Amino acid sequence: MPEKILLLPGDGIGPEVIDEAARVLDRVGEKFDLDLSVDTALLGGRALDETGSPLPEETLARARMADAILLGAVGGPKWDGVERELRPEKGLLGIRKSLDLFANLRPAILYSQLAGASTLKPEVVADLDILIVRELTGGIYFGEPRGVRTNERGEREGYNTYVYSESEIRRIARVAFEAAQKRGGRLCSVDKSNVLEVTALWKEVVTDMAAGYPDVELSHMLVDNAAMQLVRAPKQFDVIVTGNMFGDILSDAASMLTGSIGMLPSASLNAGNQGMYEPCHGSAPDIAGQGVANPLAAILSAAMMFRYTFNRGDIAECIERAVVATLDRGLRTADIAGEGESAVSTREMGEAVVAAIG
Numbered sequence: 137m138p139e140k141i142l143l144l145p146g147d148g149i150g151p152e153v154i155d156e157a158a159r160v161l162d163r164v165g166e167k168f169d170l171d172l173s174v175d176t177a178l179l180g181g182r183a184l185d186e187t188g189s190p191l192p193e194e195t196l197a198r199a200r201m202a203d204a205i206l207l208g209a210v211g212g213p214k215w216d217g218v219e220r221e222l223r224p225e226k227g228l229l230g231i232r233k234s235l236d237l238f239a240n241l242r243p244a245i246l247y248s249q250l251a252g253a254s255t256l257k258p259e260v261v262a263d264l265d266i267l268i269v270r271e272l273t274g275g276i277y278f279g280e281p282r283g284v285r286t287n288e289r290g291e292r293e294g295y296n297t298y299v300y301s302e303s304e305i306r307r308i309a310r311v312a313f314e315a316a317q318k319r320g321g322r323l324c325s326v327d328k329s330n331v332l333e334v335t336a337l338w339k340e341v342v343t344d345m346a347a348g349y350p351d352v353e354l355s356h357m358l359v360d361n362a363a364m365q366l367v368r369a370p371k372q373f374d375v376i377v378t379g380n381m382f383g384d385i386l387s388d389a390a391s392m393l394t395g396s397i398g399m400l401p402s403a404s405l406n407a408g409n410q411g412m413y414e415p416c417h418g419s420a421p422d423i424a425g426q427g428v429a430n431p432l433a434a435i436l437s438a439a440m441m442f443r444y445t446f447n448r449g450d451i452a453e454c455i456e457r458a459v460v461a462t463l464d465r466g467l468r469t470a471d472i473a474g475e476g477e478s479a480v481s482t483r484e485m486g487e488a489v490v491a492a493i494g
């Protein structure tokens with residue numbers, strides 16, 4: 137049986153970076169003699185333009201059949217005026233929810249070759265290696281009721297519901313505890329328990345679970361402090377676990393510690409280890425179509441796919457080593473090029489990684 141991979145290039149720079157990740161898939165397929173079946177489908181703004189839906193039925197059906205999905209990015213100013221239900225982002229949220237991809241793993245690793253690309257002092261970020269475990273299918277992103285209504289004073293008001301059940305908290309915390317066991321053994325749970333009941337429950341449930349993981353040192357931090365600590369002394373963290381919205385915000389902050397969001401992959405997993413893998417960066421409409429985007433986050437996302445869905449850590453490491461070798465050779469896309477360094481194109485970077493895989 138071939139391993140079924142579905143590519144969802146999406147919008148903006150998505151197709152450009154996924155093209156390079158697809159070449160990497162071809163190359164490792166040959167090198168490791170894999171039986172990969174790679175297919176492509178529409179998602180996001182282009183899907184809306186071509187089918188009338190940001191998440192067409194056909195895409196969802198194919199996503200359900202796939203073992204793993206590699207996604208580029210969705211959205212762009214072209215669709216800013218579109219009604220909320222049809223927005224490209226709805227396609228992304230819809231696929232996460234439909235496949236129950238509740239566990240979002242967002243590593244932030246500083247490659248030593250890029251220490252100069254961070255806006256923080258080198259000593260603050262040197263050897264940084266943190267993992268944010270973000271709950272992805274619940275919390276305020278999906279809570280009901282939600283909407284905009286007219287109140288008794290005749291004024292419009294917007295409202296959302298921030299809700300987590302115990303079982304939702306438990307399953308994401310389990311992923312985070314287990315990740316901490318395999319890494320540095322430290323887990324920091326981030327909440328706003330001084331104000332929000334939902335996250336006070338979060339803290340209580342995570343605390344209760346700690347007894348089952350005696351080898352993990354659990355700490356708690358309020359989200360505002362966590363945002364500050366991430367830029368003040370990020371190396372104090374090993375694994376961070378938090379809800380959907382806090383994780384969205386903190387993972388962007390963490391990504392910038394590494395110099396460029398263009399370097400960061402992510403994995404979104406369900407209970408069956410089916411996974412969707414995507415770069416943390418967005419569709420970057422300002423540079424789309426120019427062939428200058430950094431494909432490394434998409435390529436590293438493909439590496440995560442081999443590690444988590446296909447249980448092939450050896451292939452993941454082979455891809456990651458090829459990325460490091462390419463950086464060692466001095467190749468830089470514009471986002472990670474230092475002052476005076478010349479930048480290569482998306483394609484040149486992709487080709488160099490393919491060549492380094494050997």
Ligand code: IPM
Nearest residue numbers: 210211225226228229384416
């Ligand atoms: C992310 C993105 C998405 C999110 C958007 C595009 C809906 O910011 O993956 O972090 O908020 O989850």
Ligand code: MG
Nearest residue numbers: 384385387388
């Ligand atoms: Mg985000």
